[in-house]
Amino acid sequence: EVQLVESGGDLVQPGGSLRLSCAASGFTFSSYEMNWVRQAPGKGLQWVSYISSSGSSIYYADSVKGRFTVSRDNAKNSLYLQMNSLRAEDTAVYYCARTIAAAGKRNDYWGQGTLVTVSS
Amino acid sequence: SYELTQPSSVSVSPGQTASITCSGDKLGDKYTCWYQQKPGQSPVLVIYQDTRRPSGIPERFSGSNSGNTATLTISGTQGMDEADYFCQAWDSSTDVVFGGGTKLTVL
Numbered sequence: 001e002v003q004l005v006e007s008g009g010d011l012v013q014p015g016g017s018l019r020l021s022c023a024a025s026g027f028t029f030s031s032y033e034m035n036w037v038r039q040a041p042g043k044g045l046q047w048v049s050y051i052s053s054s055g056s057s058i059y060y061a062d063s064v065k066g067r068f069t070v071s072r073d074n075a076k077n078s079l080y081l082q083m084n085s086l087r088a089e090d091t092a093v094y095y096c097a098r099t100i101a102a103a104g105k106r107n108d109y110w111g112q113g114t115l116v117t118v119s120s
Numbered sequence: 121s122y123e124l125t126q127p128s129s130v131s132v133s134p135g136q137t138a139s140i141t142c143s144g145d146k147l148g149d150k151y152t153c154w155y156q157q158k159p160g161q162s163p164v165l166v167i168y169q170d171t172r173r174p175s176g177i178p179e180r181f182s183g184s185n186s187g188n189t190a191t192l193t194i195s196g197t198q199g200m201d202e203a204d205y206f207c208q209a210w211d212s213s214t215d216v217v218f219g220g221g222t223k224l225t226v227l
Contacts, residue, residue, distance in 0.1 A: 035216060037163075045155070045163065045206050047216035059215050062121075095162060103169045104151025105210040110162040 002026040002109045004096050009114030016086050016118070022079040022096030022111055030054075030074035033099040035107055036081050038092035038116075046092075049081065050099070064090075086118045122211040124219035131225045138194040140222045142207030145188060150209045152190040154183060157221075158203045166205075167192060194224075202226045 008020040022034070036048040049070040050059040058070055069082040079096050093115050097107035124144045132138035142152060152170050155163035165174050167183035170190065180195045190209075194201055207219040 037216075037218075044221040045157075045208075045218040047218060050215055061215075100168075104153065105216060106153040106165060106168040106208070107155075107163075107216075108165050108168070108174065110164075112162055 002098065004098065004109055004111035006094060006096055006111045006114035009094065009116045011117045011119065012086055013120050014087060014118055017082070017084045018086065018116060020081040020083065020094055020096075020114055020116070022081075024077045024079065024096075024098070027098070029072075029077040033101050033105075034072065034079050035097045035099050036070060036079075037095045037097055037107070037110075038090075039095070039113070040089075040092040043092075048094070051079070083116070086116075088118050090116060091118045092116060122209070122213065122217050124207055124209060124217055126205075126207060126219040126222045128220070129223045129225065131227060132194075132197045134199060134226055135196055138197045138201070138224055138226075140192045140194075140205050140207075140224065142190040142192070142219045143188055144190075144209060144217075147188050147190055147209060148186045150185075150211065152183070152185045152207055152209050154181075154190075154192045155206045155208065156201075156203045157206065163206065197224075197226055199226050 003025045005023045051070045067085045071080045093113040095113045096111045098109040154167040157163045170185040182193045206221045
């Protein structure tokens with residue numbers, strides 16, 4: 001059974017940092033691309049970042065570029081999102097999602113999400 | 121940047137057909153997928169590659185995509201289908217793009 005479990009969400013002050021983790025199991029993690037997607041309270045889904053299966057290709061949404069860093073450790077079946085210079089507008093539930101890149105891209109499995117709250 | 125537009129809400133009576141649209145420039149040239157999200161839960165993929173259903177998704181869910189509009193259709197809508205629905209496409213310049221979401225009410 002495919003499982004994605006996020007952790008690391010917390011209450012942090014503006015300007016602070018946080019590192020999110022996503023533990024994957026039930027599939028060959030090193031064979032799959034991954035995405036981070038966030039959802040602000042009561043709002044829609046927003047793509048945050050993409051990383052290829054090897055980690056060699058990485059993309060970010062303009063809103064987080066230069067502040068967030070995505071990485072992965074295929075030996076540990078884990079995905080990470082380092083978030084620096086956090087702003088109030090980064091407050092959201094952050095999901096990691098397994099990505100299938102064939103005929104477009106789709107996220108076929110999602111974690112349960114971890115809540116990041118940026119507030120003083 | 122590429123944008124996808126969805127109606128904020130759609131209402132349907134039980135047993136009837138619900139149609140949720142997603143509009144974007146030349147969207148028919150891209151592959152679209154759809155996610156269902158119920159309150160307090162993570163999104164679930166219900167349609168991918170415009171028309172395909174993942175295993176476990178009921179046959180009443182179907183999709184189409186042509187021109188500038190993709191459509192998610194739910195035939196014989198049930199109360200359990202009440203949820204938010206998000207369309208998603210991939211664009212080479214902006215990577216993954218989501219629509220704003222549509223709240224489906226079954227009443």
